[in-house]
Amino acid sequence: MQRLSTAQLLEAMEWRYATKKFDNTKKIDEVTWAALEKTLILTPSSYGAMPYKFVVVKSQDIKDQLTAASYGQTQVSDCSHHVVFLAKEKMDAEHLRKYIEQTAAVRGLKTEDLQGYEKMMVTNLVERMTPEQSFKWASNQAYIALGNFMTAAAVLGVDACPFEGINPAKYDEILGLVGSGWKTVCACPTGYRASDDKYATAKKVRFNANDLIIYK
Template structure:
């Protein structure tokens, strides 16, 4: 596959074909891609909420500035961060390393303690900001995988997170929504699908030293 060709093919889809739905296999690819996204220390303080129910998505529409992609896409992906990062998150992470890699405690302990101290020094707001920065990495990763899989997507910051959190009861799960990504298939009459990409020349955006 020509990855550059696929990246040229993708665009922020404005109009989805509501009749076209992602197969379970395609959806599973996106789940796996999200889970494999690089995160700082590998701590994975992100969660992906997938909303298929259109009635529920219609309740989110007014809190998405009435952008129809939220309802007409096959699925709505919501990237969330943890409201807080606890000592238990760090401990669980290193326990997982020990289980999967059989790494000795003598090697893990210094790294575990260092990460615990680092998190303890941050305020809750700083921890959330730290996680939110990584949410953008997950978004970019999902967009690239969508392009490879011929799945259309529309990355969006234009929504009201507090309303999403309330409607989806994310606070009960200790989560906060930060980004949304409707995914599915473009409508045949989406005028934006045929427009040429507008980008600066590479020599203006890439510096080789």
């Protein structure tokens, strides 16, 4: 692997900001988007169980509807790709079976070899969790995907804005998710900053390292 230098990494982290205004004429090209999509797929999750899905909205009509479900935040209409992060409402044995089958196929194993792992996952993720705990756990995994995605976007020079200022129930309606077993958790409009977005040059507000980092 070719590594970024520490300076390159920090440059990307300083360059990124929660983009308030996108240039609606600029679209993410296919090659760049393919890499960002792969970042979503490669995100790590607890047990590797992937209790999430990602809806990528490019349709202007749907983006406009989602703007209304985002308290009018115009980043949604103006961005190139609006990514919506879904979490599984309640983990179930069927999903875990699919994961076991995928593991067996990818790693050249028999599903029987993975029986112990499957049973442990079913016990911990299906039987021992209330529906509320299960959705919270799945949502946490979706947020990890959001973090990963934003960092990857920054490294590629793509702008993004993490989004919780949304009405998830309305998103579910607009995206046809009601009753699907998947629910909206958060979102991330992605594209390129407008040249007059004054937030691009605003100084970052962060506590000092000694307020945030504890060494032992």
